[in-house]
Amino acid sequence: MYLTPEEERIMAGESGPTLQKAMEILVALGDIYEADRLIPIKSAQIAGVSYKTMGDAGLEWISDLEGRVQVPSILNPAGMDLERWQEMGVSAEFAEKQQEIIEAYRNLGIEVQCTCTPYYLQSFSATYGDHLAWSESSAVSYANSVIGARTNREGGPSALCAALLGKTANYGYHLDENRVPELMISVDCELEPSDYAVLGYIAGKAAGKRVPLFRMQSTPHRDQLKALGAAMAASGAVALYHVEGVTPESCRKDFELPEEQLTIERSQIDEVYETVSGDGITECDSAAVGCPHCSPEELEDVAAKLEGKVVDNNVWIFTSREVAASNPKLVESIEKSGAKVLCDTCMVVSPATDKFSHMAVNSGKAYAYLPGMCKVAATIANIEKCMEKGGGAHSD
């Protein structure tokens, strides 16, 4: 890989040990993936935040680093709402370790916004063609597919190294040749808004890590694309997809249609709705919405479904702190029902979820991950059914 004289000097340790290590990591990854050079990035989103997944090992490494990030950088969701963790039932020991991780990141100049939807943040815009170093799988999928920006699915350390240097190695989804569709998926029916998460769950399993091109009868909007991409990145490893006539690269480029084709039918989608993920012998005892974090429009939708109702079970609605702060009336309206609007975290990365046995979710990603990561069974349904079946919502 070609390095500029300045990059060579950093590699030789002239800018200190942290940047030297960061450069060594980017160069090693560049060598593994045969990158030709480093390219500048516009922003970084760094995974490896929840103490549940990082443990003491991760905390120890971040705490040992010195330096400042060179581009706007934010974090993946943490293991708890940083302010209302007690209400979630998170232990004080966990909270203390979680705060240590957050502080270690803050010391590196990283903005403490813990969200999987960085694209909703006012100060963190990404646009078509931007090179990024993002790491949360649904954010990566959204950036590549819905925005038309370019990022690989960075690991926590590599995203952090990219942030510290303001650069990443030029390989994978940064290159045109890796962004062309490899598999055609035709959807053989009209889709309801909640169906996209289920479609993604099915399509991700079929696509693996390939780039699918969808042909649909319905036209999804951005929240539905978010749900589709998040599910495909969880049940498979899809980091980029296209939808004919909808996503920006598919509209701008004249892609050759992939040879391999498959069709997804209504009956396959219905089957997922009827199947409990994991060991679900019990009835739902909880509901969660906001994987990935809710947009203002989704908060509005939840508020409308809970209008004039109360919930009997735990109902957790996850969003970013910024979106919650800009929509105080929606938050208030949702919480009037007894549901909680929680920030900085989600049902998948928080240890607080482990106390449930069966959660109703509207997310294909949560549906895929809850049994393995939290030992909680999951049922997937639209928001209204989640509130009724999982939350026990009924008229006040």
Place this chain on the structure above:
Amino acid sequence: MEPIRIKGRGISKGSTGGEVLLSEDPISFLGNVDPQTGKIVDPEHCLFGKNIAGKVLIFPHGKGSTVGSYVIYQLFKNGVAPVAMVNLECEPIVAVGAIISEIPLVDSLESNPFEMLKDGMKVSINGNEGWLETKD
């Protein structure tokens, strides 16, 4: 026996020597290895019960969670990391873990180490130049 030098690709810098420990199975550092002791704790793993501390650990490649990079760092901080590692084909989890822990790492050797080496043999590893050399 004359020392034999096998060329490969240097992934993580540094040079050192030690005793070979071969693992035919890939290693998921998160889950397979106890970060406090360096012992392989997964009963399904071919190295179950063995200790990787201080060894030249030779395995096909890493797998599993990216948190594995941090587990390698924890092994290093606890003084129970391998002294060097060799992969058939390195992937990012082990590459990053080795670099942050300053453990020399070489991959893509010109000859298959599983055919040439046995447990307990002494070898030198050079991650700067990218080679493995047998000592005896």
